[in-house]
């Protein structure tokens with residue numbers, strides 16, 4: 001049941017308490033995002049050592065979302081979150097994330113690949129796909145369920161502690177930490193494989209980091225328990241909104257703001273996360289960077305967003321303009337991918353495009369996520385974030401697979417050792433950017449008509 005606070009002060013009114021809570025959940029998300037991208041700079045090694053084609057790699061990257069999409073895991077996750085609460089949902093799904101990550105690690109070990117537990121079984125069907133690929137996909141699909149629902153839970157936690165306060169800044173800082181995880185993955189993962197290029201090494205580190213993330217979440221749980229106890233004991237707190245019903249999920253689709261924000265989310269993110277899966281290889285193939293450094297170039301993207309997302313978040317807390325900023329971010333997305341697709345393979349262009357993408361990837365998330373509570377009542381927020389993430393996951397599933405397949409088909413018959421041509425896959429990304437801009441435009445129009453207040457400041461004076 002959602003609640004509104006009337007007069008008395010609670011632990012969430014203590015600045016240090018709410019920022020400390022933010023720190024614990026942000027660290028958790030850092031560990032999750034680290035593992036999400038841990039394999040991204042290893043595409044070349046996966047090709048050479050594991051025999052994965054680009055399509056196989058894309059299928060692996062897309063497997064992240066398979067359970068989320070086909071088993072509606074995010075919807076269930078959202079409903080569990082609304083019914084069973086933050087502490088149970090977070091703990092359970094961080095556990096799933098760790099189990100999935102472990103399978104993913106195991107798929108890359110010699111133990112598995114030399115006939116370890118599960119190898120013969122996975123080798124007995126769909127023999128075009130390597131057992132390592134199948135085991136990694138099982139793990140990554142489970143991990144995807146865990147990290148996405150953990151992400152939904154964390155969004156809910158931030159709303160719980162920061163609504164009416166520095167919410168966009170808090171969301172921006174949480175995203176900055178998550179991007180820190182991406183940065184470490186992109187820049188450190190190739191180095192962590194060592195001179196002997198052992199792929200399982202960074203993955204083992206990732207699993208350990210996730211366990212530490214779970215411990216941080218336990219600390220959050222203690223604070224959350226205290227807040228709930230205070231709220232329960234406070235007679236000035238009154239229940240104000242109806243209990244969530246599963247059928248409410250369908251109500252979300254009667255809300256044009258919700259439909260547009262979901263569409264913008266899937267289009268925008270499909271041109272970012274699937275791109276980052278291939279970006280290190282793009283750096284090698286088009287711009288001639290060494291494999292070890294390719295991830296560092298892509299790491300410029302999270303570095304930029306780590307700095308810019310909280311700054312833009314703070315700006316929108318005070319000044320608003322979220323709807324306009326979502327349009328600007330989509331426009332920059334088109335610019336950046338156009339450079340990657342059509343301009344020559346000059347390293348200067350690679351840096352420039354990555355920086356422009358960094359601005360886009362800061363503007364849109366910083367504006368979009370704090371806009372959701374302006375469109376949807378708090379009692380349905382868990383399900384709303386879940387539904388948006390689920391729609392987004394359709395793109396996160398399809399686009400890496402498409403990119404891999406288009407890359408393979410565009411380079412069919414390429415001479416041994418020649419660089420892959422990324423123009424066609426990148427044109428797909430430009431297309432997503434254009435569609436995102438159109439949707440962002442309509443979102444602004446609908447905002448003006450319906451008065452969601454997306455262009456208004458988030459902080460209520």
Ligand SMILES: C[C@H](NC(=O)[C@@H](N)CCCCN)C(=O)O
Pocket residue numbers: 033036037148151175178269273365369389392
């Ligand atoms: C907050 C937002 N999170 C998401 O979009 C997640 N559904 C996807 C997480 C993918 C992890 N690499 C964001 O990161 O901007």
